[in-house]
Amino acid sequence: MINIFNHFGNQLLDGFGWTLLASFLALVFSLLFGILLALLEVVPAKFANQVGRTYVEIFRNIPLLIIVMFFYLIVPKYFVQLDGFSAGTIGLFLYTSAFIAEIIRSGIQAVSNGQMEGARSTGMTYQQALQHIILPQALKIVIPPLGNQFVSLIKDSSILAFVAGFDLMYQANAIASVTFDTINSYLVIGVLYLLITMPLSYYMQYLEKRLA
Amino acid sequence: MSMVEFHDVQKYYGKFHALHDINLKIDKGETVVLIGPSGSGKSTLIRTINRLESIQGGKLIVNNQDLSNPKTDSNRLRQDVGMVFQHFNLYKNKNVLENIMLAPRIVSHLPEEENKKQALDLLKMVGLEDKAQNMPAQISGGQKQRVAIARSLAMRPKLLLFDEPTSALDPEMIDDVLQVIKKVTSASEMTSLIVTHEMGFAKEVANRVIFMDEGQIVEDDESALFYKKPQTMRAQQFLSKIISH
Numbered sequence: 001m002i003n004i005f006n007h008f009g010n011q012l013l014d015g016f017g018w019t020l021l022a023s024f025l026a027l028v029f030s031l032l033f034g035i036l037l038a039l040l041e042v043v044p045a046k047f048a049n050q051v052g053r054t055y056v057e058i059f060r061n062i063p064l065l066i067i068v069m070f071f072y073l074i075v076p077k078y079f080v081q082l083d084g085f086s087a088g089t090i091g092l093f094l095y096t097s098a099f100i101a102e103i104i105r106s107g108i109q110a111v112s113n114g115q116m117e118g119a120r121s122t123g124m125t126y127q128q129a130l131q132h133i134i135l136p137q138a139l140k141i142v143i144p145p146l147g148n149q150f151v152s153l154i155k156d157s158s159i160l161a162f163v164a165g166f167d168l169m170y171q172a173n174a175i176a177s178v179t180f181d182t183i184n185s186y187l188v189i190g191v192l193y194l195l196i197t198m199p200l201s202y203y204m205q206y207l208e209k210r211l212a
Numbered sequence: 213m214s215m216v217e218f219h220d221v222q223k224y225y226g227k228f229h230a231l232h233d234i235n236l237k238i239d240k241g242e243t244v245v246l247i248g249p250s251g252s253g254k255s256t257l258i259r260t261i262n263r264l265e266s267i268q269g270g271k272l273i274v275n276n277q278d279l280s281n282p283k284t285d286s287n288r289l290r291q292d293v294g295m296v297f298q299h300f301n302l303y304k305n306k307n308v309l310e311n312i313m314l315a316p317r318i319v320s321h322l323p324e325e326e327n328k329k330q331a332l333d334l335l336k337m338v339g340l341e342d343k344a345q346n347m348p349a350q351i352s353g354g355q356k357q358r359v360a361i362a363r364s365l366a367m368r369p370k371l372l373l374f375d376e377p378t379s380a381l382d383p384e385m386i387d388d389v390l391q392v393i394k395k396v397t398s399a400s401e402m403t404s405l406i407v408t409h410e411m412g413f414a415k416e417v418a419n420r421v422i423f424m425d426e427g428q429i430v431e432d433d434e435s436a437l438f439y440k441k442p443q444t445m446r447a448q449q450f451l452s453k454i455i456s457h
Contacts, residue, residue: 114297114299114300114301115301115303115304117264117297117301118297118300118301118302118303118360119303119315120264120286120287120290121262121264121290121293121294121295121297121301121364122290122291122294122314122315122319122363122364122366122367123287123288123290123291123315123319123320123367124287124314124315124318124319125287128318128319132303132306132314132318133303133305133306136305137304137305140305
């Protein structure tokens with residue numbers, strides 16, 4: 001393992017950087033888009049509910065690989081040029097958004113209806129009640145499953161290897177095919193993945209305690 | 213001058229006819245108690261008054277606003293119509309003081325200092341000035357309900373709706389809450405409608421008692437008259453059961 005790291009340190013570091021970047025971008029965008037989708041699903045408007053629901057059902061029920069392949073093979077052919085990294089990151093973000101939307105929607109719906117009625121009965125608008133009363137309470141509820149989803153996202157970023165995204169998994173494939181030391185090549189990146197996911201896990205636990 | 217007017221109001225939950233030809237007029241300053249067995253439509257009736265429930269027929273006028281007109285602004289209406297719930301519904305993410313100050317701040321834009329003074333005054337009125345910084349989870353049910361009353365009063369409503377305000381409370385705490393309700397409803401300009409099973413209390417504070425059964429108003433009497441001799445068999449039956457307990 002040390003050997004692999006000594007010989008291919010730069011390559012692994014490069015992969016670590018791309019994995020980190022892809023995960024960070026996908027996490028930020030999927031969180032924002034997921035919140036938007038969740039709101040579409042809960043607002044009292046049938047059409048918006050339908051739009052949110054349809055998106056979620058389509059994207060969470062297709063394998064991530066197929067979504068990524070779509071952006072890697074089909075989109076460049078007919079629409080816009082995308083390299084492997086972009087195609088992978090976009091696919092990852094669109095896929096994860098569907099799951100985040102479900103987490104946040106269930107968080108919002110887990111806040112008792114009485115909280116909304118209490119707020120509305122004082123003359124607050126729906127948006128005000130959502131902003132001041134419902135969402136802050138929902139946030140507390142969704143932190144643990146959200147942390148789960150973020151960790152999944154980081155691990156799912158290994159899908160980039162299939163479309164030449166230069167991430168950790170891609171580098172491990174490359175190193176293994178040169179050295180034939182398959183076991184150690186993948187063990188090294190396993191440790192590197194842990195370096196990203198563990199701090200995130202701990203941070204989410206910290207948030208959970210602080211907000212509770 | 214009337215505060216609330218029901219004209220042949222109908223309410224359905226799907227096929228279930230929850231409110232049946234409701235005709236009712238409540239004048240400004242009146243304190244009206246609504247009683248009846250569970251499932252008789254009492255809660256549904258008072259929830260139509262601040263539009264937590266919609267109506268499907270007839271005409272409903274509250275504070276000169278026509279609730280049968282879909283264009284009527286519910287948020288504007290609710291600023292003048294406070295509600296106290298059976299399960300309090302205090303905001304769990306805000307402390308007691310913030311529970312009271314939030315709506316005046318973001319709905320009626322009361323200046324911060326005046327808002328705070330008002331909130332503290334209201335807390336004092338309900339006897340909880342020392343709980344201002346507590347979270348709802350840290351106070352008892354009876355205290356929660358008194359905070360909820362203070363919260364609804366902070367919007368300076370003209371009409372207050374109480375939906376079984378003591379039904380979720382320990383017997384020992386009921387009295388504190390009833391005392392506060394009595395104080396609030398006795399203000400001459402306040403109109404209130406109270407759904408309750410507390411007969412002794414109803415007798416004491418109400419000008420009028422309305423008895424409901426199966427989605428209909430069965431009896432509507434002056435308070436004293438109702439207790440002496442209810443007109444209908446159904447009301448007599450109900451009253452005898454409650455009083456014998």
